[in-house]
Amino acid sequence: MTFSPELEAKFARLVTHYPPGRERAALIPMLLFAQDEVGAITPEVVQEISRRLKVSPLEIEEVVSYYSMLHKEPRGRYHFQVCTNISCMLLGGAELFEYLKEKLGIDNHGVTPDGLFSLEEVECIGACSWAPALQVNYDYHHWVTRERLDRLIEDLRKVS
Amino acid sequence: MLYNEPHPLEVRVLTRRFGLPNSQSIDTYLATDGYVGFRKALEMPPERIIEEVKISNLRGRGGAGFPAGLKWSFVPRESPKPKYVVVNADEGEPGTCKDRVLMENDPHQLLEGMLIAARAVGAETGYIYIRGEYRYIIEILDRAIEEAYARGYLGRNILGTGMNFDVYTHTGAGSYECGEESALLESLEGKRGQPRIRPPFPAVSGAFGCPTVLNNVETFCAVPAILRDGGAAFAALGTPRNGGTRLFALSGHVNRPGVYELPMGFNLLRMIEEVGGGIRGGRKLKAVIPGGTSCPILKAEECDVAMDFDSVAKAGSMLGSGGVIVMDETTDMVKVAVRVMRFYQHESCGWCVPCREGTIWLRKILERLDAGRGQPSDIDLVAEISRNMLGRTFCPLGDAAAMPTISYVQKFREEFEARLPKKVAVETPLVVV
Amino acid sequence: MEELVKLTIDGKQVEVPAGTLVINAAKAAGIEIPAFCYYDGLALQAACRMCLVEVKKAPKLLTACTLVAQPGMVVHTETPAVVEARKAMLEFLLTNHPLDCPVCDKGGECELQDMVFRYGAGESRFLEQKVHTEEKQFSPLVYFDAPRCILCYRCVRICDEGLGVKALGVVHRGVYTEIGPNRGDHLECDECGMCIDICPVGALTSGRYRYKTRPWEMQHVGTICAHCSNGCKTTLGVRNDAIIRANNRDRSGLNGEFLCVKGRFGFDFVEHPERLRTPLVREGGELRPVNWMQAVALVARRFEEIRARGGRIGVIGSNRTTNEENYCLQKFARQVLGTNHIDHHRTGDVVALVDALAGRTGALATTGDLYRTRAALVIAADLAQQQPFLAFQLRANWRHHGLRLYAVTPGPVREEQYAVRSVRCRPGEELAAVEGLAAELKGEPELVILFGDAVKGELVHRLVAFGDSLGIPVKYVCLVDYANSRGAADMGLLPDLLPGYRPVAEAGLERGMALPEILAAPDLDALWVVGANPLKDAPLASTAAFVVVQDLFLTETARRADVVLPAASAYEKTGTFTNVCGEIQQLRKAIDFPGAKTDLEIFGLLARAMRAEIGPANPEKVFEEIRATVPGYNVALPVLAAGGAAPSSPQNGRVPVEWRPELIRSARDTLFRSGTLGRYSQALNSVTEAPGELYRG
Ligand SMILES: Cc1cc2nc3c(=O)[nH]c(=O)nc-3n(C[C@H](O)[C@H](O)[C@H](O)COP(=O)(O)O)c2cc1C
Ligand code: SF4
Ligand code: FES
Numbered sequence A: 001m002t003f004s005p006e007l008e009a010k011f012a013r014l015v016t017h018y019p020p021g022r023e024r025a026a027l028i029p030m031l032l033f034a035q036d037e038v039g040a041i042t043p044e045v046v047q048e049i050s051r052r053l054k055v056s057p058l059e060i061e062e063v064v065s066y067y068s069m070l071h072k073e074p075r076g077r078y079h080f081q082v083c084t085n086i087s088c089m090l091l092g093g094a095e096l097f098e099y100l101k102e103k104l105g106i107d108n109h110g111v112t113p114d115g116l117f118s119l120e121e122v123e124c125i126g127a128c129s130w131a132p133a134l135q136v137n138y139d140y141h142h143w144v145t146r147e148r149l150d151r152l153i154e155d156l157r158k159v160s
Numbered sequence B: 001m002l003y004n005e006p007h008p009l010e011v012r013v014l015t016r017r018f019g020l021p022n023s024q025s026i027d028t029y030l031a032t033d034g035y036v037g038f039r040k041a042l043e044m045p046p047e048r049i050i051e052e053v054k055i056s057n058l059r060g061r062g063g064a065g066f067p068a069g070l071k072w073s074f075v076p077r078e079s080p081k082p083k084y085v086v087v088n089a090d091e092g093e094p095g096t097c098k099d100r101v102l103m104e105n106d107p108h109q110l111l112e113g114m115l116i117a118a119r120a121v122g123a124e125t126g127y128i129y130i131r132g133e134y135r136y137i138i139e140i141l142d143r144a145i146e147e148a149y150a151r152g153y154l155g156r157n158i159l160g161t162g163m164n165f166d167v168y169t170h171t172g173a174g175s176y177e178c179g180e181e182s183a184l185l186e187s188l189e190g191k192r193g194q195p196r197i198r199p200p201f202p203a204v205s206g207a208f209g210c211p212t213v214l215n216n217v218e219t220f221c222a223v224p225a226i227l228r229d230g231g232a233a234f235a236a237l238g239t240p241r242n243g244g245t246r247l248f249a250l251s252g253h254v255n256r257p258g259v260y261e262l263p264m265g266f267n268l269l270r271m272i273e274e275v276g277g278g279i280r281g282g283r284k285l286k287a288v289i290p291g292g293t294s295c296p297i298l299k300a301e302e303c304d305v306a307m308d309f310d311s312v313a314k315a316g317s318m319l320g321s322g323g324v325i326v327m328d329e330t331t332d333m334v335k336v337a338v339r340v341m342r343f344y345q346h347e348s349c350g351w352c353v354p355c356r357e358g359t360i361w362l363r364k365i366l367e368r369l370d371a372g373r374g375q376p377s378d379i380d381l382v383a384e385i386s387r388n389m390l391g392r393t394f395c396p397l398g399d400a401a402a403m404p405t406i407s408y409v410q411k412f413r414e415e416f417e418a419r420l421p422k423k424v425a426v427e428t429p430l431v432v433v
Numbered sequence C: 001m002e003e004l005v006k007l008t009i010d011g012k013q014v015e016v017p018a019g020t021l022v023i024n025a026a027k028a029a030g031i032e033i034p035a036f037c038y039y040d041g042l043a044l045q046a047a048c049r050m051c052l053v054e055v056k057k058a059p060k061l062l063t064a065c066t067l068v069a070q071p072g073m074v075v076h077t078e079t080p081a082v083v084e085a086r087k088a089m090l091e092f093l094l095t096n097h098p099l100d101c102p103v104c105d106k107g108g109e110c111e112l113q114d115m116v117f118r119y120g121a122g123e124s125r126f127l128e129q130k131v132h133t134e135e136k137q138f139s140p141l142v143y144f145d146a147p148r149c150i151l152c153y154r155c156v157r158i159c160d161e162g163l164g165v166k167a168l169g170v171v172h173r174g175v176y177t178e179i180g181p182n183r184g185d186h187l188e189c190d191e192c193g194m195c196i197d198i199c200p201v202g203a204l205t206s207g208r209y210r211y212k213t214r215p216w217e218m219q220h221v222g223t224i225c226a227h228c229s230n231g232c233k234t235t236l237g238v239r240n241d242a243i244i245r246a247n248n249r250d251r252s253g254l255n256g257e258f259l260c261v262k263g264r265f266g267f268d269f270v271e272h273p274e275r276l277r278t279p280l281v282r283e284g285g286e287l288r289p290v291n292w293m294q295a296v297a298l299v300a301r302r303f304e305e306i307r308a309r310g311g312r313i314g315v316i317g318s319n320r321t322t323n324e325e326n327y328c329l330q331k332f333a334r335q336v337l338g339t340n341h342i343d344h345h346r347t348g349d350v351v352a353l354v355d356a357l358a359g360r361t362g363a364l365a366t367t368g369d370l371y372r373t374r375a376a377l378v379i380a381a382d383l384a385q386q387q388p389f390l391a392f393q394l395r396a397n398w399r400h401h402g403l404r405l406y407a408v409t410p411g412p413v414r415e416e417q418y419a420v421r422s423v424r425c426r427p428g429e430e431l432a433a434v435e436g437l438a439a440e441l442k443g444e445p446e447l448v449i450l451f452g453d454a455v456k457g458e459l460v461h462r463l464v465a466f467g468d469s470l471g472i473p474v475k476y477v478c479l480v481d482y483a484n485s486r487g488a489a490d491m492g493l494l495p496d497l498l499p500g501y502r503p504v505a506e507a508g509l510e511r512g513m514a515l516p517e518i519l520a521a522p523d524l525d526a527l528w529v530v531g532a533n534p535l536k537d538a539p540l541a542s543t544a545a546f547v548v549v550q551d552l553f554l555t556e557t558a559r560r561a562d563v564v565l566p567a568a569s570a571y572e573k574t575g576t577f578t579n580v581c582g583e584i585q586q587l588r589k590a591i592d593f594p595g596a597k598t599d600l601e602i603f604g605l606l607a608r609a610m611r612a613e614i615g616p617a618n619p620e621k622v623f624e625e626i627r628a629t630v631p632g633y634n635v636a637l638p639v640l641a642a643g644g645a646a647p648s649s650p651q652n653g654r655v656p657v658e659w660r661p662e663l664i665r666s667a668r669d670t671l672f673r674s675g676t677l678g679r680y681s682q683a684l685n686s687v688t689e690a691p692g693e694l695y696r697g
Helices: A005-017 A023-038 A043-053 A057-064 A086-090 A093-104 A146-159 B026-031 B036-043 B046-055 B068-073 B098-105 B107-121 B135-150 B181-188 B217-229 B231-237 B268-275 B309-314 B333-347 B353-370 B376-389 B397-411 B413-418 C022-028 C080-095 C111-119 C154-162 C194-198 C261-271 C292-308 C323-336 C350-356 C367-372 C388-401 C430-435 C438-442 C458-469 C485-490 C515-520 C599-609 C619-629 C637-641 C675-679 C682-686
Strands: A078-083 A117-122 A134-136 A139-141 B084-089 B125-130 B155-158 B163-171 B212-216 B245-252 B258-263 B285-289 B323-328 C004-009 C012-017 C052-055 C074-076 C142-144 C168-171 C178-181 C204-206 C219-224 C233-239 C242-247 C280-283 C286-289 C313-316 C375-379 C404-409 C421-424 C447-451 C474-478 C526-530 C546-551 C563-566 C575-578 C583-587
Touching (some): A057 C168, A057 C178, A086 B323, A086 B333, A093 A117, A093 A146, B036 B107, B036 B217, B046 B068, B046 B107, B046 B217, B046 B231, B084 B181, B084 B217, B107 B125, B181 B212, B245 B268, B258 B268, B333 B397, B333 B413, B353 B397, B353 C080, B376 B413, B397 B413, C012 C022, C219 C583, C242 C261, C261 C682, C280 C292, C323 C485, C323 C526, C323 C599, C367 C388, C375 C388, C375 C430, C447 C458, C485 C575, C575 C619, C583 C637
Parallel strands (some): B084 B212, B245 B323, C375 C404, C404 C421
Antiparallel strands (some): A078 A134, C004 C012, C280 C563, C575 C583
C-alpha cells in the first residue's frame, strides 16, 4: 500500500532517528501516523509496516493491542475523547460523557451511523487544571460545558 | 498559550518566559538569557556540571524525587557505547499538566536542559518521549528543534566546540505505564510498554541497552537556570534538600485552578487559599491529593504541610508529580476510590500477577461497594488486597494503585460503611479451592 | 577457575559460582523457592512474584529469580512475610483462574494446583465475576484456554528463544492480556508443542491428548523417539496398551525439555488402521493372511532351498530397527544365509567419516558438545527441518554461551538468524565455500562441523583434512536421517563392512552388492527387506526373486512381497538406538501390538525354523554380544539403564571402503515428514504446515 508523499517523507526521516539496526524503534510513531492518515490500523497497514521495519505481524499485534490510542476499527471523523479521570470527574467530566452519549446516541467506543462522530471515555489527558476537558481528535477543549459542547458539535457538523 | 492567569505569589524561574510574545521562538529565548546556561556548561568540565546540579538540590520532578545530579553521576564516564539523554514527557499521572505548559510555552528551555545533560555525561543523541495525546506539542518541539539546528545549538560541532548532539521527538500511543522509566525505554524501542527488570538502571543500561540519562521534562527545564545562576541560587529558592521551585498543577474544587510555579516547601493550605483562591462556592476543604493520584490522600486537617518531598512524605503522602487535586466537602470518597482504581486497572500493563489481578479485583469490589452491593467484609478486604500488592509488584504502578486506596479506606472508612446495604447481605458461600 | 560466592540461605552456608541466581543457589542447598515464571535457561521475567524472599537489609521482599547471589548475602525463604506474600500471589492467581481442575487436562500435574496445595490458602475471598474468554484452537495440535493462563510467558519464551520461531506473543494488556498466535487466529509454526509441555497449567493443551485421560491413569514409559536420528528421549503415557501422549516434561534424557512435532505427536502411526496385524503370504497373486507358523515355515523353507542351491540372496536392513536387530540381521545374513549382499539406505556418509577419522578418539561430537562448543559450522543442512534437536542445541548454546555459528548453505536456513557468518553457495560447491572460511575459522578456539549428504566420499576426507589444517580441535557430526541410521552402519548393514567397520575379509567374505545393485540384479533369487521401503524409489529387476518383507505397513515394497511379516514398532520393543552423534540409548517397550512381532523375535523364529544358531533372540543378550565384539560399543550398562546416553566411540584403523558417494542420499524429510512412519501419522498430516510449501520454518 502507499501513503501520502508527506507521510512517506515523515517515515523516511523517522527511521533515521534511531541507531542502525534499531529501526524497530520507529514502530509506534509509524503506526500512529499511519492510523491518522488511513483511519485505522488495517491489515494492509500492518503488512506494510511489517515489511518496512522487518517486524512480524504478531509483534505488531502485540504493540497495537497494548496501546490505547491504536485501534483496528475506524472511528468517526471527529473522535471525542472525554476525560473522566479524577480532576475532570470532580468538575463534571463523567456527566459530560453521559451527556455526549445521549446527544450522539452512541455508547463508549461507538461511532455515529454517519461516521461523523465517535466517542471514547479516556483517562487523564493532561488538562486537569482546566477541567473538565476533552479532545476532539488531537485538539484540546478546556472548561467544557454542555453549552459549549452543543456549539462545538454544531460547528463540526457545519464544516463537514 | 497560557491557560490560567499567573499569580503574584509565584516565583517564576522555569515559567519566566510564559506570556512573552513568541515565547516559543529561539529569538525570544536568546533575548531572555536563553542558552546562557549551556554556554557556561561548555566551559566547564563535565564533573563540574554534575556538581552544580548536585549543589542545586534539584530532585526529579517526575514523581520519585530522586536527586538529579546524583542520577547523572551514575552514568559511566568511560563507556564504549553511545549515551543517550531521554526526556520523560509522558505526563500521565492524573492531576498533572505541568510538563505540557513547559513544552508549549518554552520549548528551548527543555532543549537547553537536554544539551547541558548531554554535555555532562557525553551523550550525542536525545529523545523526547511525548505522550501521544500531546500531538500539538510535538509540532512545537519539532519547530524548536529545527530552529536550534539552524542556529547551531544542535547537530554537529555545536557552537564550534566539537560537541555533537541530535534531538528527536518520539510519540507514545496511549499508555500510562510508559511513563515508568523502563517501560518508556521499551516503548521507545518499539515494544509494548512493559517495564524492565532492574538493575541494571537506565544510567547503566537504558535506551538501546546504552547508558542513559532519563528525567522528567520539568527536571530538565530547571537545569538551564541552575547553570546560569548557579546551583546554590537554585537551592536557596527551596527548602533544605529540596532545591528550587516546582510547578504545581492545582485542580479540583478551587476557584482558580491552574499551573503555578511556587518555591519548594510552599504551604499547601496557603496554596489552596491564596493561589487557588480558596474552595469553590465557599465550601469546606475535605481532602487533597498532593501529587497526582498515585499519592495517598491527605485529609483537610493534614494539609498544613510544606510542599517539598520530605515534608509531604512525613505527612504520610508524597509530593509526586506536583498534581494537587483539591476536594471539597461534597466529594464522594467512594467514587474517588472507584475512579482512581479504574484508572490503574486500565493502565496496568498486566505483566506481573499482583498488579494485574489486584487492580481488577479492587476495581470490582469498589464498584460493587459504590453500587450499594457491598458486604461488611469488603472494606477490610480492599485494604488487605492493597497491602498484598504493596511492595510486591514488578514496578511501582502496583504501589501507586495500592497506596492511595489504603488511604481512602483508612481515612474515610465511614463513607464506605455508609454505602453498605442497610439489610445484611445474604452470606455468599465460601468458594473452596 | 570459577569464582565462588558464599551466602547464607535459611541459616545454611551456601557456596555457588559467581553470577548464580538466589533461586538456584537455594536449590543447590536443597531449599525450594516456588516459581512459575522462572524457567532454567530462559530469559528472566520476574512476573509471577512467587519467589519473593527476604534479604537482610533490603527494604522489601526481592524476587529470588532475578537476584544474583552476593558475598555475605543473608536470605530467608520461609519468614512470615514471605509465606504471606506467597499466599497472596496464589490468591491473586486464583481470582481469575477457573476452578475447573476436575475437568482440566493438567489436573494432577498442574504446577498451580501443586503450589496451592503446598503454600496456598484454602478458601477464596473472590466473589466477583471472573474474566472469561472462550477456548481457542491455535492448531489441530495446540489449544489455548486463556482464562487458565497465569501469564508466566514460558510458552512465548520457549518458542522465541528456544526454537527461534516466535509464533506466540503477548497481546492486549492488563487483566485482558493473552497469549496470541502468529497468524491472528491460528498458529503457523513448528508445531513442536513445547509450549504445551512447558505450560505450568492447563492453558495450552494438546489436541491429541486433551480430555482423553487423567495423568495418574497412565503408565509413563521413558523411551526413545522412533522418528529422526537425533534420538530424543520421550515419555509415553500409556493406558490399556494404547499410547495416549508423548512428552518430556521431566526434562530428562539428552534432549532436556526438547521434543519436536514428531516426537510429541507422531507416535500415532502405531495405531493406524492399516497397520499389519497378521502375516501375509502370496497365493495366486494375492497376499492372504496366514498364521505366524505358516509364514515362518514358508520363509525358512524357501531360504534354505535357495541357499542350498547357491542362489543369490539380497538383504536390505533398516534405519529404524534396533542395534540388536541390525546386528542379528547381518549375522543371520552372513552366517546363516551365507550372503554378503547386505545394505541399507545410507542417508549420510558415516563410513567415510569413520574412515577419515581413523585412529583418533573423541573426534565425533556428542549432542552435549553441540551445547558447549565455542564454534560450529553447519554445511548444507537445514537443521531446523531435519535435525530439530541439534538445531535446538546449537541455538541454546548461542543463547547461553554465545556460540559462534557459521553456516554454508545453498538455501535459507533458520540458523542464519544468529550465525556470525552465513555463506550461500551453489549445490555441489559447499566444500569450496567452507574452505573459503579457513582464515576466520582458524581464529576459533575449537569447532564442531556438521555436514549433510552434500559432503560424502572423498569430500569427507577433504573436509577432515581441512579441519586438520585449521590447527584447532575439530569434531564432526555426519548428519543422517532416521532413528537408527548410525546404528545400521555401526552394526555392519553394509556389503563391505562387519559390525564396527571391520572389513568383511576378516570373516573370510567377499564384498557383496550394495543396495542399488541388489535391486538391479536380474538374477537375484531372494530379497529380504527388514523395515525399509526400497521399491518406493526403484524397481526390483529380478521378477523371479522370492521377496520377504518385515514391516508395519503394506508399503510399496511389501506389496511386491511373497511373504509379509508384521513387525513391531520401536515403541513396542526394547533394545538400543544409536543417534546421529553416536550416542547409544535404550528403548523401553511401552505397548504390545497384537499380531506383530519384533524383528528380533522374527529372526529368532526363522533361525529356529532353519535349525540355525544365531544366539538368543533377547535384546539384553544380543547387546552383551555387541558390547563384547563391536569396537566402540563397550559402554557402561548402568548409564543406559538409568535412561542416559552413552557415547559410542569407534576407534579403528583405516576402513577399507570403496567410496560410493552415489549411494548416499538424505531422505530430505521435513519437520512434518518421517518416511513411511510419517505417512501413517494422523497428527503429522493434520497440521497445515505439513505440505512444506506453506511453512519453511
Ligand atoms: C507507573 C508510573 C508512571 C510514571 N509516569 C511518569 C510520567 O508520566 N512522567 C514522568 O516524568 N515520570 C513518570 N514516572 C516516573 C519515572 O519512572 C521516572 O522516575 C522519572 O521519569 C525520572 O525522572 P525524574 O528523576 O526527573 O523525576 C512514572 C513512574 C511510574 C511507576
Ligand atoms: S499459556 Fe501456559 S506457558 Fe504460556 S503464559 Fe500461559 S501459563 Fe504460561
Ligand atoms: S519466579 Fe521469580 S517472579 Fe516468577
